[in-house]
Structures are given as C-alpha cells and as structure tokens.
Amino acid sequence: MIGRIRSQTTEASKFIVDWMEHRTGIVTMLEHFLYEPVPKRGAWMYTLGSAVLGLISLQFLTGILLLFYYVPTTTEAWNSVYYIMNEAYFGQLIRGIHYWSANFLMATIGLHMAQVFFSGGYKAPRELNWLVGVVLLLLVVGLSFTGYLLRWDQDGFWASVVGIKIGSYSPFMGGYITHFLLGGDAIGPSTLSRFFAIHVWLLPAAIAPFIGIHLYLLRRHGVFGSDFEYTERLSKLHEQQRLEEYSQYELDEDEYEANGRDRE
Amino acid sequence: MAELQKDPITRGDFLGFGLLGTIAGIIIAPTSAAFILSPIIKTDVLGDSDVSEDWVEVGHISEVPKEAPKDFSIEFPITQSYGDKHIQKESGVSNTDYTVRNAVWLSWRDHEPPSFVEGLKKGDSISQSQIKEVQSRINVLSNSCAHLGCPVRWVITEGEGEFLCPCHGGIYDINGTYVAGPPPRNMYSYTFEVRDDGNVYVKHEFNIKPGIPGISTQEPYVI
Numbered sequence: 001m002i003g004r005i006r007s008q009t010t011e012a013s014k015f016i017v018d019w020m021e022h023r024t025g026i027v028t029m030l031e032h033f034l035y036e037p038v039p040k041r042g043a044w045m046y047t048l049g050s051a052v053l054g055l056i057s058l059q060f061l062t063g064i065l066l067l068f069y070y071v072p073t074t075t076e077a078w079n080s081v082y083y084i085m086n087e088a089y090f091g092q093l094i095r096g097i098h099y100w101s102a103n104f105l106m107a108t109i110g111l112h113m114a115q116v117f118f119s120g121g122y123k124a125p126r127e128l129n130w131l132v133g134v135v136l137l138l139l140v141v142g143l144s145f146t147g148y149l150l151r152w153d154q155d156g157f158w159a160s161v162v163g164i165k166i167g168s169y170s171p172f173m174g175g176y177i178t179h180f181l182l183g184g185d186a187i188g189p190s191t192l193s194r195f196f197a198i199h200v201w202l203l204p205a206a207i208a209p210f211i212g213i214h215l216y217l218l219r220r221h222g223v224f225g226s227d228f229e230y231t232e233r234l235s236k237l238h239e240q241q242r243l244e245e246y247s248q249y250e251l252d253e254d255e256y257e258a259n260g261r262d263r264e
Numbered sequence: 265m266a267e268l269q270k271d272p273i274t275r276g277d278f279l280g281f282g283l284l285g286t287i288a289g290i291i292i293a294p295t296s297a298a299f300i301l302s303p304i305i306k307t308d309v310l311g312d313s314d315v316s317e318d319w320v321e322v323g324h325i326s327e328v329p330k331e332a333p334k335d336f337s338i339e340f341p342i343t344q345s346y347g348d349k350h351i352q353k354e355s356g357v358s359n360t361d362y363t364v365r366n367a368v369w370l371s372w373r374d375h376e377p378p379s380f381v382e383g384l385k386k387g388d389s390i391s392q393s394q395i396k397e398v399q400s401r402i403n404v405l406s407n408s409c410a411h412l413g414c415p416v417r418w419v420i421t422e423g424e425g426e427f428l429c430p431c432h433g434g435i436y437d438i439n440g441t442y443v444a445g446p447p448p449r450n451m452y453s454y455t456f457e458v459r460d461d462g463n464v465y466v467k468h469e470f471n472i473k474p475g476i477p478g479i480s481t482q483e484p485y486v487i
Contacts, residue, residue, distance in 0.1 A: 073346070075360055158415070162431065165413035176304050184314040185307045186364040186468075188344040 033219060045119070046223055048112040055105040056140075056211065062098040063200065070150070072196035074189050077152035102144060109137055121223070129217040132210055139207045146199035152192060160195070161187060315364060316341040319457065319465035322368050325398055326384040326462065332425060333371030333418055333438060335407060339363035340468045367407035367415060368454060370464060371438050375424065377401060388462050395458045404456040404466060405440040411447040427451065 021027040069088055071080040084091040113133070116122055122130035149160040164187075167177040183190025273281075298305065306312045323336045340363060343349055347362035372381075378397045384390070390398070405427075407415045414431035426443060427436040435444040440451030454466040 074362065162412050162414055175308060179304045179307045180301065183303045184342075184344050185303075186314045186340070186342045186344070188314065188342050188362055188364060189347040190303060190314075190344040193345060 033215075036219065036222060045115050048108060048115050049218070051108050052105065052112050053211070053215075055101045055108060056207070058097060058101040059105065059143075060204065062094050062101070063204070065094050066098060067200065072150065072192055074152065074192055077150065077192060081151050081153075102147065105140060106144065109140060113137070126217070126221050129214060129221070132214045132217065136207065136210050136214060139203055139210065143199060143203045143207070146195045146203065149192065149195045150199060157187075160191075313468075314342045314344045315468040316343075317467065319467060322370065322404070322456075322464040322466055324384075324386045324388075324462050325370075325381060325390075325402065325458070325464060326386050326388065328370045328372060328377070328381075328402070330372060330377050330382075331375060332420070333369040333403070333405070333427075335418075336368045336370065337365060338368055338466065339365050364468075366468070368466060369403070369405040369407055369416075369418070369427070369440075369451075371403045371405070373401050373403055373439055375438060384462065389460050390458075390462050391460070395460065398458045402456075402458070402464065403439050404454045404464060406452040406454060406470065408452065409434050409447060410442075410449045410451055411445070416451070 017027060066084060069080055069084050069091070071077060081095070084095050086092075088094075116130065116133070145160070145163055148156040148163075150156070164178055164181050167181060168174040170177050179185055181191070181194065182188075183194045307314075318341075320338050320340055322338055323334070328334050342362050342364050344362065346352075347360065352358050352360065378394070378401050380390075380394055381398075407417075409416050409429040409431065411429060411432060411434050414429050416427045416429045416434070416436070418425055419428040420426075424438065427438075427440065428434070429445065429447070433445045434442075434447040436447070436451050437443055440453060442450050452470040452472070455469050455471045456464055456466045458464055
C-alpha cells in the first residue's frame, strides 16, 4: 500500500517537473544556477556573497512591509514610524530587521569585497563582475543615505543635512547637487518626498538588474578560488578522464559480448 | 571571434531607427528631466527661494551675556511642494506652517559689550547711536560648522572657551574666527540688523564677502 502511494507520488512529481521543464526549461535553468562546484577549502568564505544577497532580500521584504504604514510627509513621517514601532503587530520586529540588516549589509559587503580582493577574484576574466559589484556598493550606499532621512528624527535629519552639505563640495556641480537633493534651497517637504522616491523606487529598481548581472557573471565564470580552483579543476579533469576510460572499457566489453554471442 | 551581427542592418534602416530614437528621446528626456530637476531650475536658473525673505527676530541684546555666547532657535517660513500656502488655502485640506529651523549664536566681539548694555532689561528700546554701536560689536553666527554643517556648541575647558564642532573637532573663538581643525574658513554670520526695540533680526542668508580667495560663497549652503 505505502509502496504504491510512494511510486504514484514519484510519478506525479516527475510528471509535473517534466511538464514545467518542457514549457519553461526551469529545471535546466535551476541546475545552471544552483549546482556550482566550489572549492572545498575555505568554503565559508564563499558564503559572503550569498549573505549579502540574503540581507538585500530581507531589505526588500521588510521594506515592502514597512510601506504599508509609513507616510512620507514631514508632519506624519515620525508618527507613522512611531505607529509601526508601538502599535502595529510585530512592527518593532519588522522595522528592527530592516534597520539591523541594513547595518549588517554594509559590514558584510565590506567582508565580501575583502574576500574577493585578497583571493584575487577580480582578475581576468572576472574584472567586469568587480565593476558591477562596485556599482552595487554605490547603490547600497545611496540606499543607506536616503533611508536615514525617512525616519525624520533629529538623528536622521541632521545626518542628512551633513550628507547634503558634503555633496555641496562637489566640483562645479555642488550647488546643483545640493538643490537637487533638497528639492529646493531649504530642507523641507520636498526633501523628504525626494528621498522617499529615491529610497523606495529609484535605487531598488536600479539595484535589481545589477544583482542579476552580478549573479549571471558569477555563474558564467564560476567562483574564483586562486590556487584552490586550480587543484579542483585538475582533479575534475582527472575524474572526467577516468570516467571516459571506464565507459570506453564498458563499451568494449559489451561489444565483445555481442560479438561472442553472434559467433556462437 | 564574436560576431555582433549575422544579418547586417541596411544604411536606410539604421538612419530610420536613429531618427525614430532621436524623436522619442527629444519627447521623453527633457520633459522628465525638467520634471525631476524643477527645483534646480527654480533656484539656480530663475533665482527663486523657498525660504521667506522677511526678517526674523532672534532675540534681545540684553540676553547676550558678556563672557559667553548665547544660542537662539529661529524658524524661517518656507514654501515647498505640498507645503505651499496657496495650495493649502485652495485645497482647504490642511493649514500647516512649514519652516526651516536654524540656530543662531549671539556674542559680543572679544567679550566686550558696549557699556550701556549692562543696564538694559529685556524689552528696552535703544537709540540710533546705540544701534550703530551694537552693530559693530555683536557677532551673529550660524551654529552650522563651516566644515560640513554639524551644529557647533560652546565649550569651556580652559581659558575663555571656544566653539567646538562635535563631528570632526573644528574649533572657533568667540567671534567665530577659525582656530583649529578641518573647517576651511571662519563661522558663517547671518545678514542681520539691530532695531530700536533692542532686538536682533536676521535674514536666511549668510553675510559672505565675495572674492576672497579660498573662501567659497556657496559651500556649504545655508539649509
């Protein structure tokens, strides 16, 4: 009885997987994206990129949730954050995750960059992936900067004023950058609207495709493990050669048997 | 060798697509750019300001002690996007006064107030000649550090005291003159006037003499 159910479910799942594969090619795609040989030594080091990806996903999820209650106006912003923190169910947890994963994101990105830098992972043919990573870093910095003002408390407010004034030192463009960020020539309702738009739409929309490119380039060339990779490749090559040899041998045997039977 | 095009595009098609793209770009790009950049166009090109140009009262000169500066919090009315008074009046949904808050330090130059100030009480009016004297003796300083705009505070550790910026340690004396740290110049002072009611009034602008080398009239801005 149990055996029959088991075989039926296997068949059913096989049917579903085949059906999806035939129509979307998703199984081959998942194989491409998920099954990646990584060097055995220093394997924990290779999880830093995934950690960054995980934290960014958390940012997206909790950010979407926070948007259900957050109001981007100067008179209501702080009150809406107060509501999230004190009234909404699990509000403190969700905003806490958004806040802390933003903090850890910067730290993890630093570690990830250090790992790539010290292992020489930026070398040919992976230079472009380093560049894409730098773009991602700048986008994340922009997100941190714009997110800080949205709380509209003393801390975020004055930090943003200082940040905007740093922008005013840009050569030739200083004034324009300041007025663009302020949405005028004084910090006020326009500034909050702008930072909100940049934080919840512009930068997340910009960061998504770059994450895609980053992952695509990673899978195209595989992770770089300096000398580990070399030994890994060599052992893979040997393994492949051995398998080929075996199959050759098996083929010979089959042929021999078939021929032998004919002769009899 | 990677090949870009297996089926090369004809010259006519290339020019046609180019033309279409240009037309689409001309329609889309400037409109959205103007939409996003309207604050820049308003402030930098047309020279409008969001901040009211009226004089705002800071405080009475009798409140400024001899030995230390005194800070005043002032608010300038602003009109920005939905905070515009016209829009609020027309829609009738809200009636909020939006302001930008600045802090002003008042101090006597080199700790030396004019002799008549000691006898003054809050609300006392002063004569024209006294106004002149006060104007030459008073410092009306922005609390925004000339480095990156953090709020400076008055700290007395030894001697007469100094303005200290908490962010990167810029130090100024009681006149706002640069003493030490990263700031590129002295503290900013507001455009001010002293009226016969004994109060100091300021405008939302810094009194910067242009043309002094190494001193920018623009950075960092009054915010």
